[in-house]
Amino acid sequence: MSDSADYTFVCPECAESMLVNDSMRDALLENGCVICSAALTTDAFSTT
Numbered sequence: 906m907s908d909s910a911d912y913t914f915v916c917p918e919c920a921e922s923m924l925v926n927d928s929m930r931d932a933l934l935e936n937g938c939v940i941c942s943a944a945l946t947t948d949a950f951s952t953t
């Protein structure tokens with residue numbers, strides 16, 4: 906197992922999508938979308 910992407914993130918506001926790992930997911934949930942700063946919930950992430 907590598908430390909690569911574990912989740913697919915899709916922003917509900919700007920539709921930005923990216924693959925993220927667990928720590929990146931936590932950061933996004935805490936800080937919001939990196940593109941549009943929308944507040945995010947776990948609904949924005951799906952496991953791959």
Ligand SMILES: [Zn+2]
Nearest residue numbers: 916919938941
């Ligand atoms: Zn966004």
